[in-house]
């Protein structure tokens with residue numbers, strides 16, 4: 302088989318395509334062959350490890366697409382699978398000891414023979430929580446064999462020494478900051494800062510941000526945030542404060558204000574969200590520079606739009622996202638980017 306048939310697939314949260322394409326163009330010399338709302342295909346090149354710097358993607362995989370590559374065909378032509386898996390294992394970027402094949406008909410003799418072959422050939426144990434993830438699926442009209450290049454998703458960040466329940470996906474945090482154009486700004490405030498995902502992603506993406514401030518009303522969340530910030534090496538650049546949004550804290554004026562708004566699933570279960578969002582919008586009106594930008598991530602987007610006084614604010618971006626929760630269902634949050642009129 303010819304390696305010219307290989308492609309690289311970047312997968313990401315559905316809706317982040319614009320940011321992913323921008324990041325690929327800015328940080329790499331890969332050619333974008335095709336793009337969808339939750340994936341892009343790039344030309345293959347053996348130095349695909351360079352793509353691991355991308356902050357907006359969930360994973361990098363090596364893929365082959367062909368009309369023929371259904372499980373029955375692959376079970377008779379196992380060298381096809383070997384070539385793709387070799388490409389990743391021989392790189393030695395990660396150490397793989399377990400594997401999982403995801404595919405329709407897992408109990409069929411064909412898929413069982415594929416799994417047995419991979420286990421024997423690569424000395425890997427089959428496991429649900431696997432290091433090496435192999436996926437065989439029909440994508441549009443073609444069959445696709447894809448193998449994820451890293452054990453952990455790239456959305457996993459090493460600065461997260463504590464994972465707060467209700468914390469934001471770091472790839473979405475990166476995207477929200479990009480929509481607010483943080484690389485061109487000097488002062489940045491994160492209300493409802495939680496475990497500091499937005500602050501850390503902003504600090505890591507832009508060395509030019511001179512002021513990074515976050516506040517939260519929960520001491521335990523501030524403690525978690527402090528630990529993550531320390532791990533990210535940003536302790537000198539990020540300041541955390543304990544404030545309640547209802548106090549309308551006076552912290553100064555900022556070029557960017559961002560918030561991942563609390564919404565009843567894990568955080569603020571019994572709160573009056575309308576009152577809270579109104580307090581936040583009032584706070585932003587007073588604390589944002591005249592030409593500043595407000596970036597919001599929320600699941601309660603109807604409520605947020607209701608409380609946003611459209612005589613004072615204009616929405617310049619509204620981005621629909623779709624992401625899986627832990628319980629086999631989906632969330633449909635939105636990103637809003639707003640400016641004062």
Ligand SMILES: C[S@@+](CC[C@H](N)C(=O)[O-])C[C@H]1O[C@@H](n2cnc3c(N)ncnc32)[C@H](O)[C@@H]1O
Nearest residue numbers: 468469493495496497498517518519545546561
């Ligand atoms: C959705 S979480 C933010 C998660 C954060 N983006 C992260 O990645 O960790 C919302 C945060 O708002 C805080 N919060 C809730 N009510 C608040 C209030 N009245 N004033 C200030 N912060 C509040 C919670 O403590 C929580 O940390």
